[in-house]
Structure formats: C-alpha cells, structure tokens
Amino acid sequence: MSVCGRYTLSISNKPDVAKLGLQGADRFNIAPQSQVLIRTRDGDHATAHWGIAIAGSGSRQVVTNARSETLSEKPLFRGLTRCAFLADGWYEWQRSGSPKQPWYHHCRGQLFFMAGLSNPDQDCVVVTQPTSAPLSMIHHRQPVLLDEEHVWRWLDGAEMASSAPGVEISCHPVTTRVGNTRHDDSELIMPTEIDVLAQGQTVELFPDG
Secondary structure (H helix, E strand, O other), X not given: OOOOXXXXXXXOOOHHHHOOOOOOOOEEEEOOOOEEEEEOOOOOEXXXXXXXXXXXXXXXXXXXXXXXXXXXXXXXXXXXXXXXEEEOEEEEEEOOOOOOEEEEEEOOOOOEEEEEEEXXXXXXXXXXXXXXXXXXXXXXXXXXXXXXXXXXXXXXXOOOOOOOOOOOOEEEEOOHHHHOOOXXXXXXXXXXXXXXXXXOOOXXXXXXX
C-alpha cells in the first residue's frame, strides 16, 4: 500500500464544513482513482479525480502521490496547479508484521487539508513529505498537512515542504477491513486491539502526559 493510499472525509458532523456550504455522504475509505473533494487555487471547492496518468507509459500507470522534495525535478508535475484535498483522517499500513496492520491518523475529528496538485482535467495527486517520530514507526512518509491558515499560503504559491505546525495528529490501529474498498463505514476508523509482539512495534505512540 502506497503512502496515503486511503483517507476519510466526514461532512455531516463538522460545523466548519457546514460553513463552507458543502454537502455529501460521509466517506471512510476514499481510494485512488475515485472522485474526491478539493479546494482549488481560487478558493472554490470542486470534485476531482485522484490520480494522474503517466503519458506514454503503455501500462495505464497512474500516480497518486508526489514527493515534496522533488516536485521541481519531475516533468509530470511541472506546470500543475496547486490544490488541497479536504480530509479528516488517513490510513497508513505498518510494514512490520503479517498481515500489514492499518493505522488511522486523525486530528481528533477536525477538518484539515492535504497539499495537492491538479491538472486542467481535474486529475490530482497528494503531496507527501518524510515522516518524523513517532509516526515514522508506522510509515516513512505522510501527506503534507495544512490548516485553514496554511492552506491559503500553499494555494498562493508559498514553499510548504512540511506540514503546518498547528495540525496535531493522533493515530490508532484499525481493522484490516479497510484494505477492501468495498467497505466504507464508520467501523473502519474505530480503534482495535493488535498483537504488539507480532507487529514488532509499540502501540503506545501517543501516551498520555
């Protein structure tokens, strides 16, 4: 599973989303090549397609993420327009152990944004960055996360190689059902117990105090 291979967006329980005038079903398993909600560079909200096809690849290969460190070096990303994905959480799969264990990363139910890039056809990718501890115990990369203030800086062209400092992330292990895109319900984000020894990692990533 690639970095940020799935994410979530619940609209019904967020007053800050209601203020934006947005409507839609709560989604708990948004996958690549599906329709997603983005904020465009001019501040509007639009539906876009998550994934950009590599021209001439011959294999219909689609890219869904872009490394922040190499954006200027990759021809595929040159000339793209900045956008931001609306989200309230995302999943990462811990590589140690078998089967791989999914973890849900969230901002305690609050809306945040993931930096993105889009083309004229409204195809888009998530911009990612290296992960720091303790999240690096789960995966070595994560989306570039933005709050309401920093999303405007990103859309205006400011350099944002890392997440906004105000976006504080918590995480917990969740059911492996999230690996199947046919499942899309609130049970996917509920904490679950895991075999710590089998995973080879500590579950206590965010201890109290």
